[in-house]
Amino acid sequence: MNIFKSHFWYQKGQRNGIFILIILIIIFQFIIVFVDFSPEEKVNIYAPKVMSFGYQIDSLRKINLENRKPKIFPFNPNYITDYKGAQLGMSLVEIDKLLAFRKTGKFINSKKEFQKVTTISDSLLNSISSYFKFPDWVVKRKQNMQLSTSRDTRLFTEKSKYIVTSTDINLAVKEDLKTINGIGEKLSERIIKYRSKLQGFSTPNQLYEVWGLGTEVVVKLLLVFKVVKLPNIQKSNVNTVSFKKLLKNPYIDYELCKKIFNYKDEVAELQDISELKNIIGFPIDLYDRIVLYLVAE
Template sequence: MNTLKSHFRYNTSQRNGIFFLLLFIVFLQGIFFFVDFSSDETNAVSQNEIVAFQHEMDSLKRVELENRIPKIYPFNPNFITDFKGHQLGMGLDEIDKLLAFRAKGNYINSTKQFQETTGVNDSLLAAISPYFKFPEWTTSKNIIEKPYSKITIEKSILKKDINSVSAEDLKMINGIGEKLAKRIIDYRTKLQGFSINDQVYEVWALDKEIAGKVLQYFEVTNLPKIQKININTATFKEVLSIVYLDYELTKKIFNYKNQVAEIQSIQELKKIDGFPLDKFNRIALYLDAK
């Protein structure tokens, strides 16, 4: 018991130390309780930084949205492809009408004729027609508006048939050397001939500017005779050999064929889930259902 009491006995110096310690603790508690350590200046700076950051994020979002919108440059509507037409907002029937008109050797020479041929509505025509760029000789006031044949075009602008040019002809264009010329010829062979002018842009590693130069001198004036593949009798490997088909799409086509037993029309391919409608007209060049 004496031992226990000894632990609670303090001399005068110790009691004074304990008293001042308690007094110091109370003093510190009073400071934290009565003194405001918050800073309006700091909060104001933080708020300004947040607003500035938000404005910067909004600006970046606007730039990103603008970049996502396809930019339209002046173009000749005679050379609208299925992909280009899809980008412009044209329907499949409207694109097919244009391609059928061009396949007959005819050219569109005015905005009015474009609408009459394709059947596009007034609102779409108003949106895309400002970008139409026709050759100067078609906009002359002395020329009566009418379809011009490819022969007439060739005489006016002296373009050669791209399906008959040689590698040496291509090398005459600034920017095309032996390798690029061979690559264009090889791709033409793989396609069995160019059917659409814009197929030149598909040549691997061919710059768009150089491809545009090619089309200034050469164009499709004689459609190639493509050996079509019967989709109902062809093998998987034969269909896969088509330029515009990959393994997954070929597999989908064969799965669909197995479901329906026999494909009656190539148009049925549009019913396949995930089928690239923008490439349909190109793919249809190589397939037949009869």
């Protein structure tokens, strides 16, 4: 009984305050339960303003999704890697076909040729070909080929009754080359001299590197002469070659030669010739031609 009494030991004013507090709590409970606080005017979700706001949200979501997608920048399709090909949507078989083609030392110079080599579908070609970026000389060659006419084609061999001794560009003599319209004594000598410097043409595209030989003339030349047999190039061991001998590589200048030797000093020995790509400032677009003359042993 004393336990219950202890709860009423408050003064009269305190007991009245507690009583009023209890009444207020009960009143608030009734208000919360029985009074409707929802607005009288209901929001119409199909109202023009509401729908416009919804459209804005949807458009912002789409922009956000587009920004999250990996961006594709212009690239040379000759240097597509396994990872890059997978990103573009190519299958492993299609990528392997491209890599096998590149190992032959040949280059792809058009989107049609890319599809022929890889056998990708028309839809995939259309979606990625807009990002293809070929070297400037390839673009110029295409423009010149489009401007050529059937009359130009007849001029390739109209120079004389001379019978060409060989259509292999690596075996052709000066007189053979001079049958092409636009090639005289000096240019034919220059082609043969450059061929000797290269130890033979490994790819027809190397003819575009001959100084003074215009794109239009090269196009005419390649309609008659081909690389029938690959040259037997004497390769140098990059790990033991001297600075002077490495500098004789037609695609290596003094600065690049220094970089290669500095890199060799860092790694002691190249295990694979592809390590050249690790050199800062190495011309990747010339890699396939540089390694025609080098090996890592």
